[in-house]
Structures are given as C-alpha cells and as structure tokens.
Amino acid sequence: MSPSPQTVGIFLIPGFALMSYASVVEPLRAANLLAGKDLYRWVHVSPGPEMIAASCGATVPCMAKSGDALNLDLLLVCAGGNPTAFKDRKTLQWLRSLAARGLRIGGVSGGPVILAKAGIMDGHHMTVHWEHAPAVAEAFPNIMLTRSIYIVDRNRLTCAGGTAPLDMMHALIAEAHGPDLARRVSDWFMHTDIRPAQSSQRASLAERHGIHDERLTAALELMESHPGDPLKRGETARxxxxxxxxxxxxxxxxxxxxxxxxxxxxxxxxxxxxxxxSSIAITEIALGCGFSSASHFSRAYREAFGITPASERRAV
Incomplete structure (x- = not known):
C-alpha cells in the first residue's frame, strides 16, 4: 500500500475538456471523503495564466505553472480542442525534465498528444481520444498507438478522456489503497460497470450503424482500415x-x-x-485519404459538409 497523501499535479491546457477533468479530480476528492483522511492532494498547473478556461467556458484557478519546482507523485495533462496546435516550448521542456527525473506522467483526452509532442512517449504504448488518433498517427508514426480507453505502461499513463478517467482512476486508487476503496469510490459516482483498460472507445460498427449482418460488419471494418488506399468493390467482396x-x-x-x-x-x-x-497540408490530407487531387477532394468535401477544406481549417 502506498504512503499517503499523494500529490497529483493536474496540468490544464486552455480549452481542456471539462468532463475529462472532472473524471480525474472527483475520484480523488471522493477517495479522501470516503477514507476519512487525505489520501490525495492535487494542485492545478497551467502553462502560465492564473485562470484556465475549459472548452465550455468554465474556468479553473491554477496556483502553479510549468517550470515551477513542485513535489509531485503524478502529473496528469488534460487537454481538448486541438492539442496538436500547442507549441509552448517552456512547457514541453518542463515535461521532458520531469520525465528525465522519473516522475510518473500521464495524459487525458488530448493530453497524450502533448506528451508525444514533448517526446516522452517514445518506446511506450499510448492511447488518445479517438478524435485525435488520426492526427497522432500521422504526426508520430513511431508511437505505439492503440484505441484502448486507457493504458498504463510503466511510468506513463494515457487515457482517452470523457468518462474513461473514471476507469483509470479506479485502477490507480485500487493500486495505491486497495480494491475495496476503489469500489466504494466508483459506487459513489454510480459507476458500477468498471471497464478494463483495453475496452473499446467507441460503440461497435454494428451498434453505430444499427446492423447485425456479420458480412457487412466485416466489409465496414476493411473499409475503415483502408481510408488512404481504398479497396475496390471486388477486393472487399472477395x-x-x-x-x-x-x-x-x-x-x-x-x-x-x-x-x-x-x-x-x-x-x-x-x-x-x-x-x-493537425497542421498537415491540405494536399497531403487529400492524397492520404484516397483522393486523386486537392481539387477533387475540395469538391467532395464541400458537397458533404457545405464548407471547403480551407474554410474548415480556418474555422478551427
């Protein structure tokens, strides 16, 4: 059993996902309440500003910033929006220095992207919210990316976000303070169906499309696994x-x-x-998604979404 209290740094990137953040910090609060003592302390950390706004507009005050000398047992980076656009060099260097000291570091929702940008995920398995996965795969081809809801690989923790941190925090509380307290914390939030780490992030193809034909499901799986080099009808059928x-x-x-x-x-x-x-060039995206040219891609994109690819990127 780990000594207490443990100090958890929660590093908030502007535009972080509020649900992901709450699914991290609330289990810590509940663990303290149910144990009747402080098992955990947490400190909010920012890239610099004293207040960080979530994607919904809610703000969280931060008493520390990247570069500060903090005595932490764990640091969790929570991000949302477009984490590939985060370029704060001071923060990325700070994360590298913490990793070099052996600190346990994790990322939630878009947070794993920040860890990858800092270069501290090399040689580790990681996951990320499914929305960010294509950009991560393109930008960091050497990272071992999976679609699990969370992964604990040595001193790196990555989590897909949403409600998945409830499952990850259950595992961390059980690791440090036993399964009974972890179960009580999960019950507190009526989170009774604890998912294993390797659970899928999204509903199955059958559920998403409302189909129950195994042949069609197999065809869809093939198609989704070959977006850049589309399979001919005959090949998929074969x-x-x-x-x-x-x-x-x-x-x-x-x-x-x-x-x-x-x-x-x-x-x-x-x-x-x-x-x-991502910041990948539009022409590269067009070719990487199986379109013969940028103009062909632009026409198809506008027809499908009512906006050009260039306008989509500017809006983001």
Whole structure:
C-alpha cells in the first residue's frame, strides 16, 4: 500500500475538456471523503495564466505553472480542442525534465498528444481520444498507438478522456489503497460497470450503424482500415466471401447507400479529423485519404459538409 497523501499535479491546457477533468479530480476528492483522511492532494498547473478556461467556458484557478519546482507523485495533462496546435516550448521542456527525473506522467483526452509532442512517449504504448488518433498517427508514426480507453505502461499513463478517467482512476486508487476503496469510490459516482483498460472507445460498427449482418460488419471494418488506399468493390467482396452483386445488395438494403458512397463518407470524415486536429497540408490530407487531387477532394468535401477544406481549417 502506498504512503499517503499523494500529490497529483493536474496540468490544464486552455480549452481542456471539462468532463475529462472532472473524471480525474472527483475520484480523488471522493477517495479522501470516503477514507476519512487525505489520501490525495492535487494542485492545478497551467502553462502560465492564473485562470484556465475549459472548452465550455468554465474556468479553473491554477496556483502553479510549468517550470515551477513542485513535489509531485503524478502529473496528469488534460487537454481538448486541438492539442496538436500547442507549441509552448517552456512547457514541453518542463515535461521532458520531469520525465528525465522519473516522475510518473500521464495524459487525458488530448493530453497524450502533448506528451508525444514533448517526446516522452517514445518506446511506450499510448492511447488518445479517438478524435485525435488520426492526427497522432500521422504526426508520430513511431508511437505505439492503440484505441484502448486507457493504458498504463510503466511510468506513463494515457487515457482517452470523457468518462474513461473514471476507469483509470479506479485502477490507480485500487493500486495505491486497495480494491475495496476503489469500489466504494466508483459506487459513489454510480459507476458500477468498471471497464478494463483495453475496452473499446467507441460503440461497435454494428451498434453505430444499427446492423447485425456479420458480412457487412466485416466489409465496414476493411473499409475503415483502408481510408488512404481504398479497396475496390471486388477486393472487399472477395475478402469476405461474397460476389460484388451480393456486396452491393448488402449496402443498398442495410445502409441505403452504395459501397462507393459509404466509402467516400469514411474517407471524408477521416479528412475532417485531420483538418481539425493537425497542421498537415491540405494536399497531403487529400492524397492520404484516397483522393486523386486537392481539387477533387475540395469538391467532395464541400458537397458533404457545405464548407471547403480551407474554410474548415480556418474555422478551427
């Protein structure tokens, strides 16, 4: 059992996700309350400003800033919005120095992107919110990225955000103070279905599309795994053991759209994530999402979303 209290630094990036933040700090508060003593202390840290606003506009006062000499047991970086745009050199260097000292460091929601930008995730498995995953995969091809809700890999913790920190904090409280207290904390928040770390971040394809045909699900999995080099209808049909006519019928009857129409939507949605979450050139995004040219991509994008790729990026 770990000695108490532990001090947790919660590093807030402007535009952080309030739900992710609450899912981190509230279990710490509940653990203290239910234990009847201070097992945890926490300090809010910022890149500089004394007040940091969440994406919803709520603000949190921060008593410390990056570079300060803090006696921490754990630092968790909480980010949202577009974390790839974060470029504060002082913060990134501070994270590198803390990592070099062996501090346990984690990221929540978009926070793992900040850790990757600091260069402290090399050789570690990590996860990140599914919205940021395409941009992370493009920007950091050497990182071992998974789609789990959270991962604890030695002294690095990464979490997809949303309500997933409730599951991660359950594991951390159990690690330090035993499973009974962790269960009581989870019960306090009516979080009775504790998910294992490797749980999926999103509903299954069958649930998302309201389908129950294993052949169609297999086809969709293939399509989503090949957004940049789209598979021909015949190739997809061959891999799942159907004729092209049978494949066409499945899409028409179950999804009310053609194979090519659905595939284009998959590629456009991936492109939108990259436009919003990365600084990759629009032409590179077009080619990386299977479009023959930037002009072809722009026309398709405007038709689907009512805005050009350039306007989408400017809006972000």
């Amino acid at each position: 891999r799942i053991g159907l004729s092209t006519r049978q494949l066409d019928r499945l899409f028409s009857e179950k999804l009310r759209r053609s194979y090519s129409e659905h595939y284009r939507q998959i590629r456009l949605e991936r492109a939108r994530d990259l436009l919003r979450q």
